[in-house]
Amino acid sequence: MKVLLCHENDIQEDDSRGFELDEGNFFAVKKDGIIYVYNNRCPHLGVPLEWQEHQFLDSDKALIQCSTHGALFKIENGECIAGPCLKQYLNKINFTIEDGQIFIQLAPSN
Ligand code: FES
Structure with missing residues (x-):
């Protein structure tokens, strides 16, 4: 299933953005011009990650x-490198960009 997330320009460099869709909660990060998309779910307790709307990064970004x-999780692959879920991963979401629009690719729910 292909779901529209946003336009790639809606995510600023070294910044993050959260999305609440019918299909679930997600967030995107842009670093060095590359976009990464994850489920907004901490592998520790399964709760959303952000402390404020759209704030998913540490103070150093x-x-x-x-x-x-x-x-703390690596932006590039979602690996936890510090904290109670060490070595666990955020769930990375595949996506395609078509005419600047980001479409996430989700498995059918059943
Ligand atoms: S719920 Fe995320 S570190 Fe505990």
């Missing part, structure tokens, strides 16, 4: 940070 217990 170098890592994704869970607001609940501070777990």
Whole structure:
């Protein structure tokens, strides 16, 4: 299933953005011009990651940070490198960009 997320220009460099869709909650990060999309779900307790709307990064904007217990994740692959879910991964979402629009690719729910 292909779902429209946003336009690629809606995500600024070194910034993140959250999305609440009928299909679930997601967030996107842009780093070095590359966009990454994940489920907004911490592998520790399964809760949303952000502490404020659209705020998914640590203060250095170098890592994704869970607001609940501070777990840190690599932007590039979602691997937890510090915190209670060490070595677990955020769920990375595949997507395509067509005419600048980001379409996430989701498995059918049943
Ligand atoms: S819920 Fe994210 S680190 Fe505990």
